Structures are given as structure tokens and as C-alpha cells.
Amino acid sequence: MAGSEFHVGRTKVCLVQGDITDMDTDAIVNAANSTLMGGGGVDGAIHRRAGPRILEECRRIRAEEWPEGLPTGKAVITSGGNLKAKRVIHSVGPVWRGGSQDEPKLLADAYRNSLRLAVSNGLKSVAFPSISTGAYGYPIEQASRVALNVIREFLEREDKLERVVFVLFTKEDLEIYEKAAKHLCPSERQP
Numbered sequence: 636m637a638g639s640e641f642h643v644g645r646t647k648v649c650l651v652q653g654d655i656t657d658m659d660t661d662a663i664v665n666a667a668n669s670t671l672m673g674g675g676g677v678d679g680a681i682h683r684r685a686g687p688r689i690l691e692e693c694r695r696i697r698a699e700e701w702p703e704g705l706p707t708g709k710a711v712i713t714s715g716g717n718l719k720a721k722r723v724i725h726s727v728g729p730v731w732r733g734g735s736q737d738e739p740k741l742l743a744d745a746y747r748n749s750l751r752l753a754v755s756n757g758l759k760s761v762a763f764p765s766i767s768t769g770a771y772g773y774p775i776e777q778a779s780r781v782a783l784n785v786i787r788e789f790l791e792r793e794d795k796l797e798r799v800v801f802v803l804f805t806k807e808d809l810e811i812y813e814k815a816a817k818h819l820c821p822s823e824r825q826p
């Protein structure tokens with residue numbers, strides 16, 4: 636697989652091109668919407684491959700915890716159904732509305748809350764898609780900087796994860812993330 640990697644503390648951060656539904660990390664993160672009832676893009680691909688069980692779990696989460704829908708920036712966890720990953724973390728990124736509607740904070744929340752759930756469930760590895768940069772229209776150069784910065788900040792304080800992977804769908808998207816990673820302050824990156 637094409638890509639690159641670096642460490643933050645003890646955690647390896649990998650940037651790869653691929654399909655997130657192929658990942659064998661403990662969890663994969665879904666770029667969901669607040670209904671949790673599926674959709675297109677990553678969400679559609681995950682539900683297709685995971686099978687009906689996770690939709691059933693999402694229905695239960697909606698009924699018991701989030702009857703009005705999962706708010707933007709929050710995350711919930713289900714099993715992985717038929718996926719290689721044992722769990723799916725469903726998180727809702729912000730719709731891009733020009734950048735003045737708290738989009739960077741909400742995007743950072745989506746990543747941070749997903750990481751928190753991974754740690755609180757004892758997981759060691761987690762794979763993320765590029766949340767919000769498809770149907771939700773967040774410019775990927777800006778989103779990649781938010782994503783990598785929040786992950787760095789989180790991993791500097793928390794050393795329980797062994798591996799965090801970003802799975803970018805296209806070569807162009809991978810290159811944008813690799814460029815953003817190079818611009819993380821050098822003292823914050825270890826080879």
C-alpha cells in the first residue's frame with residue numbers, strides 16, 4: 636500500500652491510500668450523518684460490507700440515547716458486523732458552510748470523540764477516513780490540517796493507542812494529507 640508513517644509518542648500514525656472497509660484495525664471510523672441510518676460515501680460502503688447488524692445497533696442507539704439524532708462532533712460505537720474490524724465508531728463531521736460556523740472545532744470534536752471512544756473501549760488501533768471532505772464539502776487541505784493536529788494533540792497526552800491510520804480514497808487526497816503531516820511542527824514529529 637502506498638503511504639507514509641511517523642510516530643507521536645509511542646503511537647504510529649500511518650497515512651495510506653485505500654478503502655477503509657478493508658482495514659483490519661480494531662475499529663474503523665464511519666463518516667456518518669446524525670440519523671445513523673446510513674448514506675453514501677464511506678457510510679454506504681461500511682453498511683454494505685458490515686451487514687444489517689450494525690444498522691440494528693444504530694437503531695437501538697438512536698432509540699435509547701439519541702432520539703433526536705447524533706449531534707455533529709459526537710461519536711458512538713457498534714460492533715463491526717462482517718467487517719475485519721471488530722468495531723465501528725460512527726461520528727458526524729460538520730457540513731462545510733464557508734468556515735465561519737465553527738466547522739474546524741466541530742471537525743476536531745469528531746476526531747477527538749472517536750479517539751476517546753477507542754481508548755475507553757480498550758482498542759489499540761483505529762482507522763479514520765477523511766471526515767467531512769466528501770458529501771459534506773469541507774476543503775480537504777484545511778480538513779487534513781485539523782485532523783492531523785487534533786490527533787497529534789490527543790496522542791501527546793494519551794499513549795494507549797498503538798496505531799492510528801488515515802485511509803485516503805485517492806492518491807491526490809493521500810498527497811494532501813502527507814503534505815499536511817510535513818507541516819506539523821518538526822518537534823512534534825518523530826521519524
Ligand code: AR6
Binds near residue numbers: 680
Ligand atoms: N474508504 C475510504 N475513503 C472513502 C471511501 C472508502 N470506502 N468512500 C469514500 N471515501 P463522505 P462526509 C472518502 O462523503 O463528507 C454520507 O452520505 C471520500 O472520497 O463519505 O463526512 C453520510 O451518510 C471523502 O474524501 O463523508 C453523510 O450523510 C471522504 O471519504 C455524509 O455522506 C469522506 O466522504 C457525510 O459526508
